Amino acid sequence: xxxxxxxxxxxxxxxxxxxxxxxxxxxxxxxxxxxxxxxxxxxxxxxxxxxxxxxxxxxxxxxxxxxxxxxxxxxxxxxxxxxxxxxxxxxxxxxxxxxxxxxxxxxxxxxx
Amino acid sequence: xxxxxxxxxxxxxxxxxxxxxxxxxxxxxxxxxxxxxxxxxxxxxxxxxxxxxxxxxxxxxxxxxxxxxxxxxxxxxxxxxxxxxxxxxxxxxxxxxxxxxxxxxxxxxx
Numbered sequence: 110x111x112x113x114x115x116x117x118x119x120x121x122x123x124x125x126x127x128x129x130x131x132x133x134x135x136x137x138x139x140x141x142x143x144x145x146x147x148x149x150x151x152x153x154x155x156x157x158x159x160x161x162x163x164x165x166x167x168x169x170x171x172x173x174x175x176x177x178x179x180x181x182x183x184x185x186x187x188x189x190x191x192x193x194x195x196x197x198x199x200x201x202x203x204x205x206x207x208x209x210x211x212x213x214x215x216x217x218x219x220x221x
Numbered sequence: 222x223x224x225x226x227x228x229x230x231x232x233x234x235x236x237x238x239x240x241x242x243x244x245x246x247x248x249x250x251x252x253x254x255x256x257x258x259x260x261x262x263x264x265x266x267x268x269x270x271x272x273x274x275x276x277x278x279x280x281x282x283x284x285x286x287x288x289x290x291x292x293x294x295x296x297x298x299x300x301x302x303x304x305x306x307x308x309x310x311x312x313x314x315x316x317x318x319x320x321x322x323x324x325x326x327x328x329x330x331x
Contacts (some may be wrong), residue, residue: 142319149229151309151321152265162318196301199264207253207313 132200
C-alpha cells in the first residue's frame with residue numbers, strides 16, 4: 110500500500126541535543142510538509158517542499174531545519190531542542206497544491 | 222489572519238444517531254476543504270474532501286459546503302463508538318498552505 114512513513118515513532122532527547130526526524134513516502138507526491146502539533150491544538154505548519162523548492166513559514170524558529178534529498182525522503186532537524194519543542198511532529202504529502210493531504214503516523218518528541 | 226473555527230466540544234451523541242460537526246472559515250478565497258479524524262495520540266486521517274458547493278456523500282459520511290455562508294459541515298450517520306475522536310476541519314488557502322481548525326471532540330455513547 111502506498112503510504113507515508115515516519116521514523117522513529119517516539120523520540121526522547123535531552124535539552125539542547127540535536128535530533129533528526131525522518132519521513133518517507135511511496136505516493137510519489139510532489140509536495141511534502143512538516144507540521145508540529147501540541148495537545149488540543151491544530152497542526153502548525155513549519156515548512157513545505159514542492160519538489161526541491163523549500164518554503165519556510167515566517168514564524169518557524171531558526172532552530173528547525175529541513176532537508177529533502179530526493180522525492181521520497183524528507184528530514185526535520187531540530188538543532189537545539191528546548192522543552193517547548195516537545196510535541197507530535199507530523200509529515201504529510203499531497204500530489205498537487207490544494208489537493209488531498211495525507212499524514213504519516215507522526216513522531217512523538219519528548220525533551221528531558 | 223486566515224482562520225478556520227470549530228466548536229471544541231465535546232459533542233456527545235448516542236450510538237446510531239447522526240453526528241453533525243460544523244466549521245466556519247474566514248478566507249473567501251479558500252477553494253478546497255477537508256475533514257480529518259484524529260484519535261488521541263494518533264495522526265490525522267483524511268475522511269472527506271469537498272471542493273464545490275453542495276453535498277458529497279461517502280458511506281456514512283456526508284460533507285456539506287456553503288461558500289456564500291463560509292461554512293463546512295460533516296454529518297456522520299449511524300454513529301458508532303469507534304467514531305469517537307477529534308474531527309479536524311481544514312481549508313486550503315493557497316500557496317500550498319492548509320489552515321486547520323482546532324477540532325471538535327466527538328463522543329458516541331454506547
